[in-house]
Amino acid sequence: MAARILHRLRHALGADGNREERTHDGAETEDCPESSELEDDTEGLSTRLSGTLSFSGHEEDEDEEEEEEEEEDGGEELPAGDAAQDGEWGPAARPGSVLSRQLQELWRRSRSSLVPQRLQFEVTSASVVSERSSKYVLYTIYLTRSGQLDKAPASISRRYSDFERLNRRLRGRFGCDMAAIAFPRKRLRRNFTAETIAKRSRAFEQFLSHLHSIAEIRRSPEFLEFFFLQDLRAAQRLTCTGMYREALATWSNAYRLQDRLGVCGSGRFLLTLAGLVVCHQELDQLGEAHGCCEQALQLLEAQDSHPLLGPFLQAHVHLAWKVGKDKRQSEARLQGLQEAGVPLQQQPSLKECLIKEPLE
Template identity: 75%
Template sequence: MASRLLHRLRHALAPAEPAAGGAEAEDFPERSELEDDPEGLATRLSGTLSFSSSEEAVAAQSEEEAAGQEPGGGALSPSPAECQGSNLLTRQLQDLWRRSRKSLIPQRLLFEVTSASVVSERSSKYVLYTIYLICSGQFDKAPAALTRRYSDFERLHRRLRHQFGCDMAGVSFPRKRLRRNFTAETIAKRSRAFEQLLSHLYSIPNIRSSSDFLEFFFLRDLQAAQRLTCTGMYQEALATWSNAYRLQEKLDVCNSGHFLLTLAGLVVCHQELDELSTAHCYCEQALQLLGAQDTHPLLEPFLQAHIHLSWKVGKDKRQSEARLQGLQGNGVALQQQPTLKEFLIKETLD
């Protein structure tokens, strides 16, 4: 019995044998899960970059020295060659980060692919991605959504590369595949890639304000809403006009002709659905955007609609009446001007 206890004691006090694989296997236990790693995921996850300024680093080092400690909490100091190489890399990263902060805007708008569905038609099969536009830093009560295919993103990427060669030089795009296009893994990777693509494009001022980039988001909604309005499907058209309104509002393009056309669609649909107070509010918003313009083709139709709606809901219409009379005094042929509904039907959206 005593000999057995002595044997156990000697075994417990003996130094532990190193595990198979050496220290590297102990330090990086996840390495075994990343052996088959064609995209270099293990390399990208092996360290963390810090973008703190050099002044902050010097201040932290001074505090440690004043406290009588070695910088880094008593850890072994790297060699001079290692210090020089790491400092050089840190300075390069800091310079790159500062330059990017000057050219890129803070991300106030988030692009999130919330779902993706495989659609099968008679002659084709494709994935339809649903993208939400959400304002960051606050609770967004009315996010805007759109659905796009891989081919839509590819067309946008090709047009922007043709128009903005320098800005698009470093922008990558997920390549087409000969097979496995409809697996969950491929769809998930493309979803994340499309989110990053839209966020990066939105951060570049020239691209953010370009017609190709903006129309990618709302032109299709405007075309669909116009067709529904022309066929008298006002309830369905209203939902599409409203989504196009939110998309343009989040993209901050509320002074464009497309936005005025959207307001015209909202006025017409709310009026046809007997929601006159809401129609009146959108009409007033349009007149505020038009401001002092006297030659815009939508000015007289909005004035006519505002006068009619103001009379219906019991609001003051004298200012609109005076402005309409002023247009007539300037020689504008008011009888030839279409109504808002007629303007929507005739307008061509390319």
């Protein structure tokens, strides 16, 4: 009896062990598809996530349709079940995907909202000046490009009579274009009150902005000379009298004014570069002088007969030797001018050109 009971127990235990072994084997055969499916999913997830936060230059060249497809793929969120299966992938994907979509949207909006830069005129200060028997208000105007922060903005200081002279000259030449442009009238009284000065400041800003919006006017010598001719005259006078530090500041402002107004290829701009070279050289700032020379020679690259070409080449050779830069190209160009019959020995230096150049 005892032997029969023992046999039955052994048989039952053996059957349970076989069932557990079969169950264990079955689970192992099912682990492979689950593992493979999970691996495929994480690979797909990493592919979708790659590039969603990349804002490198090549993405800017893609067309709108490709960007939208990338956003849809990159921003896809996994269901809760998939996130639980993916372990660390699931929880990290959801907040990252939301953030990437927001960044992409902000990036796209900022790109679509870009507008062409334009020149802005702002009266930053106005002061009452008394000189002997005269009294007037001096307005300081900054010229800045929209959307940019100028560390050293270009500025001018003008009085009402300067604006009135510009208005009169432009109306004489551009009558039709000037018909719709308002100009503040003269006042017999209360010219120096805060209210009058504030109103005129805003009127002058609008006046200059309106003038600059008309292509023919903003390219006219009357408009351009209003901004930088006074600085050029003052800088030339200071250079001739040996006040190089004061002259350098004035030449530099004239440079910035012409740069803002877009006239960096004119004869006046080359004269400005010559003034900068002379002042930098006199103040022993040879690297800056050499850089101004190179900029001038780039502008004169196709002008073999310009009167300032020889003086700039000679100054460049001298400065390049001083600062240890390559001077062979300038030497070769000087030799070409000499072979063409240009009397280099008789040509004035840049400083002599500044003294002799009339600024009418």
